[in-house]
Amino acid sequence: MATTTELRPEPVREAGRRVSTRLLAGRLLRPVGWLLRRGTAIVAFLLAWEFVPRSGLVDRVFLPPLHTVLGAWLALAGNGQLEQHLGASLLRSVTGLALAVLIAVPLGVLVGWYRPVAEALNPLLEIFRNTAPLALLPVFVLLLGLGETSKIALVLFASLWPILLNTVSAVRTVDPLLVRSARSLGLSSLSLFWKVVLPSALPTLFTGVRLAVASSIMVLVAAEMMGAKAGLGYLINSAQFNFQIPQMYAGILTISLLGLGLNQLLVTLERRFSRWRAPVSG
Structure with a gap:
């Protein structure tokens, strides 16, 4: 057969x-x-x-070729300076960002979900939201000193508003049909928040955190340039002052890579917690 x-x-x-x-x-x-x-x-x-x-289009003294900058970056990594400065900046940035998330997310939920809270807090929030974080740097230094506390507080202030505004927007734009359906099924207010509001708000919330990362790094570098003994901002400022131009560009390159890495980490977390949605674009 x-x-x-x-x-x-x-x-x-x-x-x-x-x-x-x-x-x-x-x-x-x-x-x-x-x-x-x-x-x-x-x-x-x-x-x-x-x-x-x-x-010869530009003076290579002021803009060294890439291989020269990479050589300076490897030298800084080899002698431990890069690890020291990167660790200091990363600790300040992550600490301030984490505190901003802990404060902004609950506050944003209250403002977005409860109209009386929004009416009471909106005028004050609008004033602080439109205040440039770097303009408050002297205030933080006067009140908290030149140590770590003032820098973390500045990062916290700069990171707070993107997260807060995106959380408020996310809560207010939850599909009303989902809310009514959940309430018709007998869900309590707490269950409604955890099972409907929070999952629907997560993508917009993560967008706010990603914007906050960029703001936190920007203000942190500026703060480290004005008063610090370690950090990427201090490294850049010190290298520029001593005319170590390749080291200065190496510090700038490290800041870009730091921001890129934190952003990619948040994109990965968003994909992890938002699997029920369409794929997230990086």
């Missing part, structure tokens, strides 16, 4: 092999296509950084 393989026509088997080969090739080339789409602009920027100073 002939088997199924023997009865299958040869052209059909050959077509199946071709389809399998195409699928395998597509899977192998997919990462390459992703890198070409996402990495072209970065590669072009890095090539310009390397060759424009060499061409």
